Amino acid sequence: MRILEIREKTVSIASPIANAYIDFSKMTCSVVAVVTDVIHDGKRVVGYGFNSNGRYGQGALMRDRFIDRVLEADPASLVDEANDNLDPFAIWNALMTNEKPGGHGERSVAVGTIDMAVWDAVAKIAGVPLWRLLADRFRGGVADEKVWVYAAGGYYYPGKDHGKLQDEMRSYLDRGYCVVKMKIGGAPLKQDIARIEAVLDVVGEGSRLAVDANGRFDLETAIAYAQGLKPYNLFWYEEAGDPLDFALQAELAEHYDLPMATGENLFSHQDARNLLRYGKMRPDRDWLQFDCALSYGLVEYLRTLDVMQELGWSSRRVVPHGGHQMSLNIAAGLHLGGNESYPDVFQPFGGFADGIAVEDGFVSLPQIPGVGFEAKSALYHVMREVAE
Numbered sequence: 360m361r362i363l364e365i366r367e368k369t370v371s372i373a374s375p376i377a378n379a380y381i382d383f384s385k386m387t388c389s390v391v392a393v394v395t396d397v398i399h400d401g402k403r404v405v406g407y408g409f410n411s412n413g414r415y416g417q418g419a420l421m422r423d424r425f426i427d428r429v430l431e432a433d434p435a436s437l438v439d440e441a442n443d444n445l446d447p448f449a450i451w452n453a454l455m456t457n458e459k460p461g462g463h464g465e466r467s468v469a470v471g472t473i474d475m476a477v478w479d480a481v482a483k484i485a486g487v488p489l490w491r492l493l494a495d496r497f498r499g500g501v502a503d504e505k506v507w508v509y510a511a512g513g514y515y516y517p518g519k520d521h522g523k524l525q526d527e528m529r530s531y532l533d534r535g536y537c538v539v540k541m542k543i544g545g546a547p548l549k550q551d552i553a554r555i556e557a558v559l560d561v562v563g564e565g566s567r568l569a570v571d572a573n574g575r576f577d578l579e580t581a582i583a584y585a586q587g588l589k590p591y592n593l594f595w596y597e598e599a600g601d602p603l604d605f606a607l608q609a610e611l612a613e614h615y616d617l618p619m620a621t622g623e624n625l626f627s628h629q630d631a632r633n634l635l636r637y638g639k640m641r642p643d644r645d646w647l648q649f650d651c652a653l654s655y656g657l658v659e660y661l662r663t664l665d666v667m668q669e670l671g672w673s674s675r676r677v678v679p680h681g682g683h684q685m686s687l688n689i690a691a692g693l694h695l696g697g698n699e700s701y702p703d704v705f706q707p708f709g710g711f712a713d714g715i716a717v718e719d720g721f722v723s724l725p726q727i728p729g730v731g732f733e734a735k736s737a738l739y740h741v742m743r744e745v746a747e
């Protein structure tokens with residue numbers, strides 16, 4: 360059993376939307392195909408992956424060094440004999456050969472995307488959905504049958520008035536979501552408060568609305584927003600300050616005792632550990648948003664979950680960023696708290712399998728082998744082209 364080829368194609372996910380920090384007018388995303396020599400039911404097993412929005416395509420890094428390290432490794436060293444399958448941990452070690460620690464930069468995105476495709480292949484070779492494989496290998500066979508999801512959107516874009524923002528949020532509720540998320544920090548506080556009130560008119564209660572500042576604020580602004588947001592009792596206040604400014608996060612906790620969330624831009628278990636050690640995040644109410652596709656993949660995610668456990672955090676406090684099916688599988692198989700969803704933006708990479716409806720804020724899982732990409736036809740169409 361061996362990997363024959365790893366292909367990458369960078370595709371556009373450009374759109375006119377903006378958060379408080381970036382616009383997505385030139386956003387791209389890597390799609391990866393890991394082609395194996397395994398034939399199942401007359402068909403070659405190919406694993407697929409893609410990186411989450413917000414970081415750009417990583418084809419150059421993959422071609423410069425990561426892909427060759429896997430292809431040049433002794434194929435026997437990449438096989439897990441006990442499970443008669445490819446070994447994602449050995450493949451991860453091959454990917455990271457001659458990489459120094461620290462300075463995680465964006466190589467974690469390149470590795471995370473390839474790792475996603477490896478796990479897709481591994482679950483396909485095993486003939487089971489990835490969430491089932493993860494529950495069997497790491498959680499004594501117990502998987503969640505459904506996963507809580509929230510609808511992320513509420514971006515800034517030209518001409519988006521309160522009416523359009525309200526229509527967007529109403530359409531998420533109509534599609535079965537109970538909690539929605541909107542951007543803040545791209546307009547002055549007063550205007551953002553008016554946007555929040557407009558959305559609350561639609562969703563009803565603050566407990567059904569999360570807000571995301573995308574790391575825009577300095578401490579003073581973060582505190583001013585905290586004070587402005589407090590009366591609304593929101594679901595969470597996300598990424599107020601720079602993702603690596605743990606002192607800001609810790610200080611903000613002195614001014615805001617309601618739930619906060621962060622972590623989507625921490626790309627390693629060491630960075631996650633620093634957040635939990637120094638950021639004064641509170642395990643009884645705060646949320647962590649580490650995204651495997653950006654942070655060295657599932658092999659590293661298992662380490663991050665271990666770090667959380669060591670520091671007294673339940674895995675139920677993680678709701679990953681990225682709105683992708685890989686995290687949905689991890690959420691169900693490894694007992695996370697839920698998953699982000701982008702019902703409308705970042706298509707065809709956002710959203711879940713065709714025909715799986717959101718009911719009372721929960722989705723069920725695809726039953727096909729692998730991550731489930733083949734059950735989302737618009738996405739699979741893009742992926743298949745990379746393998747062909």
Ligand SMILES: O=C([O-])CC(=O)C(=O)O
Pocket residue numbers: 378412413511571573623680681699
């Ligand atoms: O706008 C973005 O970069 C995405 C984001 O922060 C999120 O989904 O939480």
Ligand SMILES: [Mg+2]
Pocket residue numbers: 571573597598623680
């Ligand atoms: Mg965010």
